[in-house]
Structure formats: C-alpha cells, structure tokens
Amino acid sequence: MILKVENLNKSYNGRKAVDDVSFEIDSGCVFALLGPNGAGKTTTIKCILGLRKPDSGRITLNGSFAYLPETKELYRHLSVEKMLRVTSMIAKNFDRKRAIELLESFQIPLKEKIANLSHGMLTQTYMALVLSQRAEIYFMDEPTWGLDPIMRTRILELIRELSYDGRTVFYTSHILAEVEKIADIVAIMVKGKIVEKDYLDDLKEKYVLCIVPKGELVNGFHYKSTDKEDIYLVKKELAKGSVEPATFDIIFEAIVKGVK
Amino acid sequence: MWFAIDFSSHVPVYQQIKERIKSLIKSGKLQRGQFVPSIRSLAEDIQVNINTVARAYRELVNEGVLEPVRGEGYIVGRLNEEDFMNQMIDQFERSILQCKRVGIDLEVLKEKLEEVYRRDENDTES
C-alpha cells in the first residue's frame, strides 16, 4: 500500500468539493480517478500532495512522488534546455539525459522558448520532466488533455511502462477510452464523492443493465427510458426483468447521471 | 505473441485473454508442455497491464490450463481435461480422508458439499 486516504473533506465557501473520500492504492498499479469536470479530482490530488489543506481526514503517502498538474505551467521566459537545467537544480532524482531523450522523441526543439510552445508541446515537455524524475508514485492530472490521438497513445504507453517497472500511477481523466486501456483500478468520482471503486474488469462483471416495464422500482442507477421501459444499471444479484451486459461507457454514464 | 484486445467490450479484459489462450491451445498453436510468454512480455505485446495478464494466468492455472514452473514461467498444462479432472478427484479424496481423520462427521461434510456446490451454481447462473 503506497497511498491511503481516509475520510478526506474539503470545502470552498461552504460548498463541498471533496466529501468524505477514502481509498487505498497498492504499489505497482495504475489507478484512475474518473469523473466529470468539477467532481473534485484535482482538489483530491492537491490535498494528497499538500498543495491544499484538507478540512479533515488523514493521508498516508509512503514514498517519493512526481506530479504533473492540471495546469501545465513552466517558466515561460526560459528555453526548454534551460528549463531542464533549472529542473535539475531543484528536483531530487532527476535524470536529465532521460529527459533529453524523451524530448527528442517528442520532437520538441530544445532551443525553443517555453512561451513559444503550443499547448500540446508544453504538455509533452512537462510530461518529459515528470517522467524523468525517479519516484515511487506518479500523480498525473489530465495528462492527455488537448493532445492529438497519436501523441495520446504515446503518452499512455509511457504511463504503462511506469507500471511495468513497478511504479504506481495515480491519474485523472475524463476520457473513458484511454482509461479502459491502461487503468487497473477505477474510481468514479461525482460531486465530491467516490461512488464506485474497483478493478476495471470486476466492474464489467459486477454490473448489468436491466430493462423493466416503466415505473417499476429497481435498486440501481437509472440509465435511460424508452416509451414503455426503464433501463437501469444494477449489480448482477439485484437484476430483474431482461438483462443486457453493460460496457464500461454505460457503467460510467449511468453512475454519473444517477448520483443525485 | 499478439492478439487484439477489445477494451470497449463488456467482456473483461482478463476473460478475453483467457479465452484467447484456450483457443490457441485448442487449435494446436500452443502445445502441451510448451512455455507461454511471460506475464510481462505478453502484457507488453498486447498492451495491457501486468496485473490483468497475471490475473488471467492465475485463473488458467486454477483451471489446469497452465502450469507454473518455478522461477521460469508458465507452460501449457501437460494434462488433458480428463486427466485434470481425475487429479482433482484424487485431491478431493485426500481432503475427505483428512477430514475423517480429524473427526468431522459425514453428515456435516455432505451438507457442506451440497451447500458449496449449489452456492457456486447460483452465482454463475445469476
């Protein structure tokens, strides 16, 4: 167990951003925190890393970490090359050679000023800095936001490689397709609460869709309605009516919609 | 070794891996006693997480499809299905004898046998 969060709470001006959240992450796994915008994912990460102060709760982080923030900001007046130099001045376990290799593979010009990089290139540069820092757990907040599909696949590969080396990854995203490809464990966060958390494969086995006549009460998440039927996402053992398998997209959508 | 995984399918990824390996064995592409790729190299080849492949292999071992070889990896089980079942029955016999020796009543064992068998049946049905 590399990270344990117990009863984390955080409010801004009386509005609960993180509402009594608890979870654990084992080392070596890829943990994805999923949720719509404003669900509290970024606040959760920032509380874990001490950038924000929780109102209450306990956080145990056993090991060194690296962090890719949601807003990818580097020193704009520096060139990429000088940014590497500055990073090696302040980061522990930073491998500059590895960073240069990664930047070259991303085709980032080292002499270019950070201010002149496109959003995608800036994200890649920041990613290279984070991946070149040796740590036990990597926190990545929306690492693929705004990248083109090819670059996104490359970044996902790099994230998976971290887990091959026994490193732990905690990342947030709202893009389901990529989560399905690389996450071991998925936690779905809605309105500050973690509503579901399990192995991705187990989630697919745990839930089914059931189709019941309109108005019949079912203990589950309402997914959609047709003229004469209601369709619910329910745990297998609670299913009634006719049953259909559920894909992860459907599971996610139904859970997010179903939280009042 | 490579085969495509359908991530968006409702079938769990580890199940897909299990099915593919079983069908490779059935079609003769993987022979009895032959090594299958290591967990890590299969994970890299088909681009899934190590944990997922590990889980598939673990279940395949439990089902007698794969056999772990200490420190070296996994081979395709040397027993065919019939032999594997016989082996399981042998194991069960030994367990029954052990239970008898420590003095567990026959009725208790019968009850337990039915309970466990039925419970699992119900689980797979629902």
Next chain:
Amino acid sequence: MFKKEFYDMRLRAFVILAIGVGLFFVLAPFQDVTIEMLKQYSQIQNMPKFLEKLLPKSFIENLSDWSFYIFSQWFGKNLGQMVPILAIIMAFPLFARENENGTIEFLLARQSRKKVFLAKSILGLLTVLGQMLVFSLLPAVYSFFANENLKYSYLLAFLVHTVVGAIFWFMVALILSVMSADQVKPILISFGLLAATTAVGMIKSFKFLNTYTYVLGSKIFQTGRIDLNMTIALFISSIILFGLSYIVFLKKEF
C-alpha cells in the same frame, strides 16, 4: 534551490547594483560643480524669499566640506530616496511571479515549503543587504582613493539607517508578494504604503510613520548619532513581518 533563485534574480540584482554605483559616480566627483552652481543661484540679486529659505548660505558653505557633501547629497538625498524603492523591487516578484505564472506548483512538488520560502526570502534579503553595503561603503572606498577626508563615525550611522530601512521595506514587499496571486498588487501596494506613510508622517503626531526621515538620516544630522529607537522599532517590525510571511506561506493553498 538557491542556484535557481539566483538564476531568477541576477538580472534585477545587477541592474540595481549598476544604477546605484553609476549614480554615485555621477555625484561624487562633482562636488565643486554642485557648489559652484548653488553659489551662483544664491548670488542672484534680489533673490526670492523662498529660494533663500531653501538655500541658506551656511548650507552651501557646509557643502564644501567633503563629509557633509557626501552625507547630505548621497545618503541624505540620492541613495536615501532610492533605498525603499530598490528593496521593494528586489522583493515583490519573489513569490508573486511564481503565483501569477502557476509555476509555484512546479517548485512545491519538488521541494518542501520551508525550503522554498527560505531559499527565496533569504537569498533576496542577502542580495539587498549586499547592495546596500556596497552603496554605503562606496563613499569610504572613494574617499580613500581620492584622498578626501571622511568622518567614518557618521558613515557607520548612515550605514545602519540605510540597511535597516532597506530590510524593513523588503519585508513589507515580501509579505505582500507571498499573499498575492499576481505581481501588480505587491508592487502597487508597497509603493502606496511608502507614499502614504511618508505623507501621513508629515503630520507631527504621526511623525514616527515617516520612514524617509529615518532612511535619509535627519536625526544623524541633528544629533550625530544613530536613531536607536527607530532602528529597534523597524528591526523588530521586520522580524515580525518575516515570521508572518513564513506562516502565511506555510498555510497558503495553491
């Protein structure tokens, strides 16, 4: 960490140093010219009353004394006026720039808050101290080479006033820099405070608020000694501001 901070502030530090030193060399060698100019003014027949008040004859005579010239024109005027401004310029971007650009997250993900705070504030403070020492000791060095006779006992008093005045305004800008999410606020508020305290300090009962009287060394001219009360008061205020900045930084949310 220190290395990175030095990298960030070196341009500002050297420009300020160059301005100060340059200004001194514009002033120091021209004692005769200044006196000549002022003498001509005062010899105008029927000199207007207000000018006579501004330039009493004794003042011009005093200026021909090297020590008086340096202390009144350098510490009491050119350098003195700049001290709070230079200190504020060194301090205001330290944290505010990282807050504004969002790069503070980059730092705090790699170093503890304590280290980030100390590296920034101490290096900034040392730089300001260095600059002030150079500016204050320049007259001594110059006098030595130019074979002029300087009253060194006064120099020490002016040095203390310059340094303590600089530390105080550095700390004022520092705490504003820590609190602010952008760079404009700390510099505007610092200058605003400087102007406001000086203006309010013109009123007799609020005289203590006028830090310029202190930095320019009026008391030293009057008594020949350090203004001990004000020195202690400003020094203690600086320490309190420093401690507060630290607490604010530890508790801040990013």
